[in-house]
Amino acid sequence: MNEGGLGPKPRGREASGAVRMSDVARLAQVSPITVSRCLQAPGRVAPETRDRIRAAMESLGYVPNLVAGTLASNRSRMVAALVPTLAQANHAATIDALTTRLNQAGLQVLLGSTGYSDIAELDLVRTFLGYRPQAMVLTGVTHSPEAARLLQGVGIPIVETLETGTTPLDMAVGFQNAAAGATVARHLMARGCRQPAVLTHGAASDTRAADRHRGFVAQVRACGGVEPLSVPVDPADLAGGAAGLERLLIQASGVDAVFCVSDTLALGALMACRRLGVAVPERLALIGFGDSEPGALVQPALSTVHVPKAEIGDMAAAMILARLSGQESASRVVDLGFRLVVRDSG
Amino acid sequence: MNEGGLGPKPRGREASGAVRMSDVARLAQVSPITVSRCLQAPGRVAPETRDRIRAAMESLGYVPNLVAGTLASNRSRMVAALVPTLAQANHAATIDALTTRLNQAGLQVLLGSTGYSDIAELDLVRTFLGYRPQAMVLTGVTHSPEAARLLQGVGIPIVETLETGTTPLDMAVGFQNAAAGATVARHLMARGCRQPAVLTHGAASDTRAADRHRGFVAQVRACGGVEPLSVPVDPADLAGGAAGLERLLIQASGVDAVFCVSDTLALGALMACRRLGVAVPERLALIGFGDSEPGALVQPALSTVHVPKAEIGDMAAAMILARLSGQESASRVVDLGFRLVVRDSG
DNA sequence: TTGATTGATGACAGCGCTAACATAGGGCAG
DNA sequence: CTGCCCTATGTTAGCGCTGTCATCAATCAA
Numbered sequence: 001m002n003e004g005g006l007g008p009k010p011r012g013r014e015a016s017g018a019v020r021m022s023d024v025a026r027l028a029q030v031s032p033i034t035v036s037r038c039l040q041a042p043g044r045v046a047p048e049t050r051d052r053i054r055a056a057m058e059s060l061g062y063v064p065n066l067v068a069g070t071l072a073s074n075r076s077r078m079v080a081a082l083v084p085t086l087a088q089a090n091h092a093a094t095i096d097a098l099t100t101r102l103n104q105a106g107l108q109v110l111l112g113s114t115g116y117s118d119i120a121e122l123d124l125v126r127t128f129l130g131y132r133p134q135a136m137v138l139t140g141v142t143h144s145p146e147a148a149r150l151l152q153g154v155g156i157p158i159v160e161t162l163e164t165g166t167t168p169l170d171m172a173v174g175f176q177n178a179a180a181g182a183t184v185a186r187h188l189m190a191r192g193c194r195q196p197a198v199l200t201h202g203a204a205s206d207t208r209a210a211d212r213h214r215g216f217v218a219q220v221r222a223c224g225g226v227e228p229l230s231v232p233v234d235p236a237d238l239a240g241g242a243a244g245l246e247r248l249l250i251q252a253s254g255v256d257a258v259f260c261v262s263d264t265l266a267l268g269a270l271m272a273c274r275r276l277g278v279a280v281p282e283r284l285a286l287i288g289f290g291d292s293e294p295g296a297l298v299q300p301a302l303s304t305v306h307v308p309k310a311e312i313g314d315m316a317a318a319m320i321l322a323r324l325s326g327q328e329s330a331s332r333v334v335d336l337g338f339r340l341v342v343r344d345s346g
Numbered sequence: 347m348n349e350g351g352l353g354p355k356p357r358g359r360e361a362s363g364a365v366r367m368s369d370v371a372r373l374a375q376v377s378p379i380t381v382s383r384c385l386q387a388p389g390r391v392a393p394e395t396r397d398r399i400r401a402a403m404e405s406l407g408y409v410p411n412l413v414a415g416t417l418a419s420n421r422s423r424m425v426a427a428l429v430p431t432l433a434q435a436n437h438a439a440t441i442d443a444l445t446t447r448l449n450q451a452g453l454q455v456l457l458g459s460t461g462y463s464d465i466a467e468l469d470l471v472r473t474f475l476g477y478r479p480q481a482m483v484l485t486g487v488t489h490s491p492e493a494a495r496l497l498q499g500v501g502i503p504i505v506e507t508l509e510t511g512t513t514p515l516d517m518a519v520g521f522q523n524a525a526a527g528a529t530v531a532r533h534l535m536a537r538g539c540r541q542p543a544v545l546t547h548g549a550a551s552d553t554r555a556a557d558r559h560r561g562f563v564a565q566v567r568a569c570g571g572v573e574p575l576s577v578p579v580d581p582a583d584l585a586g587g588a589a590g591l592e593r594l595l596i597q598a599s600g601v602d603a604v605f606c607v608s609d610t611l612a613l614g615a616l617m618a619c620r621r622l623g624v625a626v627p628e629r630l631a632l633i634g635f636g637d638s639e640p641g642a643l644v645q646p647a648l649s650t651v652h653v654p655k656a657e658i659g660d661m662a663a664a665m666i667l668a669r670l671s672g673q674e675s676a677s678r679v680v681d682l683g684f685r686l687v688v689r690d691s692g
Numbered sequence: 693t694t695g696a697t698t699g700a701t702g703a704c705a706g707c708g709c710t711a712a713c714a715t716a717g718g719g720c721a722g
Numbered sequence: 723c724t725g726c727c728c729t730a731t732g733t734t735a736g737c738g739c740t741g742t743c744a745t746c747a748a749t750c751a752a
Contacts, residue, residue: 413709
């Protein structure tokens, strides 16, 4: 008996004030563990008991504390995802698909954006791992060594998206950026272009863009074309694309085609061409990347490379779910390909 | 002494296997609470102790378990956010800004998309509250009564975005959709339109679109215009906009202006006009909503209403942070306004 | 009848961390 | 030298839930 006040003074903090499982249990006249089972596996609880418990939860407005559940069960029902930015439609589409699919399976998505910074990525990886997610989705396969070490240490499924060029940390789904660049190069050369150039993303950590650039240049060389001039742009937005194109035309007057590593850059370049009176595609062919919606609407309609944005999100979710349900997936790398979309601009 | 094996058989589960705070503490020769303090308030720990602890964390590869921390401290450092869809650029921009700002303050964002469904919203609200977020961001001010009850019960800051028409559950930041609709109507009437119509979003829970529609119609009436025909479209994508416009032209041949409740619909309508040979804006004026990027690039450039997407996300974050730091914000409703952008299409 | 099996529920301990209080030692005014 | 405050660190007891086993009654084949 501690009632006499003689024992060690009880000095607990006050509880959060919310309704707890034990409150529900008391009202339903069962033990807390039965309430827990009623939530996790209703089939293992007798129907009458179940109804009584549900009525109790309803009447008390009980909201299970998943944090406590996570700590006890070591299953957080969360998946962490990192993107460079959401403001770009292709990342948004991928995340949207990923989220939808994971939600259906009862998993929530913890989202962070790195702003194309390796430091921010490392920070976010560290923090997110602190929430003990059951899986992690990253953009691209290039990370700081420290981040890679952390990620491999935790032993959860990891999916890297948008890039399948090299060996992934764990799993990868996307396409081959270098091959996409090469395809564009082949197309332009076949079309008779003789002096192609590249508008590329200046951010060092956007290795996807760098890969496309590299693949393009290699293919131009292989076809015996003039060594392509390249102009880096950062940030890679519309204004950047426009400015980049102007710079490019100043540096080399003979350029007859430009591969822009993103549709956004291409659209900016297209605007600049309009302003400067450069005829597209007659004097200058323009090819983008990503098959964004505006590209199909402008005039001349933008030639580009279509990538399966939503499918990548879907597949990433599927790979995670398969792994979490114990299947050792046969293929750790899934290449969903890309497709050259030839429209008016080149 | 329990060593004799006489006490109750210890039947604990095995621990998660990860490095714990106590491991760090042992290596650094301090108590766990000092390690905890070193993470939360390094200033309250002596410099040499701090260095020893940090070295220990480094050498063990310690990743703090924030789930346990949340349970113990009742502070999750998470903010939950719900959007109808991420695949639409204006929501993505808002969330991007929100996330960036909250991350800077050490808060993570738990993101869910409702797909414009009240049922999905309720589900997500319930689940997210289970993670005990410190604040919640919603889109729009209309929710199921059940969701509203839940949200008001938990006592965390709640910000509703994109809409400031009615009384919020707690706080709101956005603009007045009805007023935006009215502004468009005034503009069209002043321009000499006599028979305007509306392409609107059919989803019942997109009350923002419905408000714009309502405001538009009311203003047309007030100006003495012909009662506007309206065509609902769902899903509100490009194809929907195109189909909607065709239906509209069939139903009423005298229409000389169309207010589309989103830029996406307007762009679809513009495509249809091109296909049908309808001159824009000569025969048909077209106004969108949202000031999306493609709208500025198409020809004729789309007239639209600019809304401060990123600013809304920023402000939502600021309101949350203010409240969490104890300030009772003076204004619970922040109207960031909108701006009619007249370009070529109307 | 009986032992084995199944189904429903409960007792106990502990997940990894932090709030609240406690303590020890040093500096310093008076 | 006393009493007080301040700084650095430690002790204790949970946060709210679930894994693991235990229990007890009902069912059923042999």
